[in-house]
Amino acid sequence: MNPFTHINKEGQPGMVDVSEKKVSKRTATARSIVVLPAAVLDLLANGELHTKKGAVFQTAIIAGIMAAKKTGELIPLCHPLGLENCTVNIQVNEQQEVVIHCTASLEAKTGVEMEALVGASIAALTIYDMCKALSHDIVIRETKLVEKTGGKSDFKRS
Numbered sequence: 001m002n003p004f005t006h007i008n009k010e011g012q013p014g015m016v017d018v019s020e021k022k023v024s025k026r027t028a029t030a031r032s033i034v035v036l037p038a039a040v041l042d043l044l045a046n047g048e049l050h051t052k053k054g055a056v057f058q059t060a061i062i063a064g065i066m067a068a069k070k071t072g073e074l075i076p077l078c079h080p081l082g083l084e085n086c087t088v089n090i091q092v093n094e095q096q097e098v099v100i101h102c103t104a105s106l107e108a109k110t111g112v113e114m115e116a117l118v119g120a121s122i123a124a125l126t127i128y129d130m131c132k133a134l135s136h137d138i139v140i141r142e143t144k145l146v147e148k149t150g151g152k153s154d155f156k157r158s
Helices: 056-069 113-131
Strands: 024-035 048-051 085-092 097-108 139-149
Touching: 024 113, 048 056, 048 113, 056 085, 056 097, 056 113, 085 113, 097 113, 113 139
Parallel strands: none
Antiparallel strands: 024 097, 024 139, 085 097
16 A cells, blocks of 8 residues: 555556545644844844835745645645635744744645645745845744644644
């Protein structure tokens, strides 16, 4: 048996057939971490970075939500999903890292892990884009799924 769900019996790529699955509430949260150099972090005021391009975190939140909604257009074998909710939260932690959490949810036959991962990733890339004029020493790291509920099994890690 092939362990890859997107490879059919003939060894060709294909969408996963979810027609026999039951609809359930599905939620996923992904996290990306952006490490900004001290010179960029010094511009942080009241939990937001302001650049000539605008408010960085607010723009990244909007970009992350927009990207999560378009995941089925970006990842070839993802099912197109009508998200019922998507949130992006951005915080600076004690280690002075920018931590992005994207949570996507809906009632459907398939999960929203990819939507959460795409949302967190694009929010991180937006921060990079908006801050790159200040420094090229920005690092995006550790984009990962941190939680999922619904479907066959639930999953959680820190």
